[in-house]
Amino acid sequence: MPTSNSSHVVAFDAVSRMCVVFLLLLMSSSCSPPMSVNPKANILPRLAEKHYVSYDGDHFGYRNWKPAAPHTVIIGIHGISGHSGDYKYLTKHLRSNDRGVAIYAPETRGQGMDANKKRRGDIMNSREWTKDLYTFTSLVRKAHPKARIIWLGESMGTLIIMHAYHTTPHGFKKPDALIFASPIVDISSKISAWKLGAMRVAAFLFPQLRISLETLSTGERPVVTKDDIHQEQANKNEWYIPRYTLRLLLTLGNMADRLKKLAADTRCPILILNGGMDIFTSKEKVDEFCASFPKDISRTHHYYKDSFHLLLYDHQREKIFRDISAWLKTAR
Template structure:
């Protein structure tokens, strides 16, 4: 049974005292610029390292991860999953089990994303200060996994928001870091700003500049439209079942994602590794034509493939055609050189 998302409206009080108090709170909650330099009054962050269920990232913060490893052999290919908004590392569980059976020389790692529902820092959930933090987390985690499996090919698998992080990380490589050997881009969010009514997009952009840490729900931006993410679920119903559910996100995070989506074609033009693009024909966030235009942006000499599933929705790994999708991924991995 499907339930329509309720409409939520933001009301802004014009009392100057209210505006001043919000502005002060916003400034206090704002993020300082990231630094890689040791300051005399601060201890050096812990060095990146991979523990059994968590890893220490570039800035000393710890984030969890999951892994699925072959039982009898060293993997030739390691997939690193980057989950979507309101997701978690366990979203890759079904795919991992399928690949362990059908691609026994393939391993799967998936880390929790900073600012999402499994971030150990509760105050950071639903927010991101700098998108570079996502890129640095991904490269740090990738480097640590490479040390464990030095002979394996590394494949980034970004889903939804994770596809934005993967694509933009590809062109923001830190000094000394190594890009992935291949990428799987699932349900890329292309030109999501086009889905918002112009007045609503302008309101979000303007308000985010004044109050970047003000939080709203994804449903409040949908104009009352049900955000259908699988054949059986709409977004609000689906996420309410999950412990990692985040009810609201900061305007700062949503605006950054909008900017990443609007500029997604630029990093595509720089990709020099094999890439597989997956898209559901009923994806509410991105049309077939937008995905095909995005796909055409990869260089002509790139080993690229696209799979469009006309009857599928946004969350392909949970949708009704997932077994077919997993089989297509498995076949692509077998052919990966």
């Protein structure tokens, strides 16, 4: 027969277990979105004049320039806190110099011009970006069935195009080539170990908790173009996002950690562009990334010693655009 003390221990242990179960249930119910049927799920994807309907019925804007019969279509994916207008200077160059090349630039789910304002700064899962990109690409293919398709990712966009290339949904076709402008190949080493650990724990408990990018930095103000005017303007733009969810930031970190491994299995022509003044990724890390691709595929790497992170806005952009045009003529 158990003693009084042992009975108290058993009772206390049972209560403790019940409390843990209760807390786990409470956390899961508060952190997970409620299950519901999406009334837009039966809407078929389509390409309208200024927006497209994605796989789940959500609408996303896009910008494009297209000659009458393009032989090549570039689909440009912008970076964090960016928007489709980030490709305006490249579009201007193509209009004057590459009449056979079209460019389509969609807005990115969870970023500054997402029509769902509550979703800005957040993403449920990176697979959503993949499905959006393949949906948009398939619609563009239908509009230009004879053109080759090239994905151009800038900054965060490089993570999206690389992971999408390696997770092709059934029934969809990969792009014909990839362009990486200022690839994000290293995030973890930029954040102190204790901050990264705290983020992972906090993201598990509170995935929708939002923090600013400055919170993760060492206090150094990021300079992304030579004259720094772009950053001053960006903070005032309607697509500027002051804070991101821990879920989105950790998703990007995990994607960056896998980039070199994915590069080793890539089987298409690639172009890599990076600047020596890029505060987010060092020359050495980008060199390692470039070296990770198979030796038997077409690899071109242009390094701009005096350029900053936002190459498509920076002072050497015209040279960069000429290099892109030259590569397009050879990457077959």
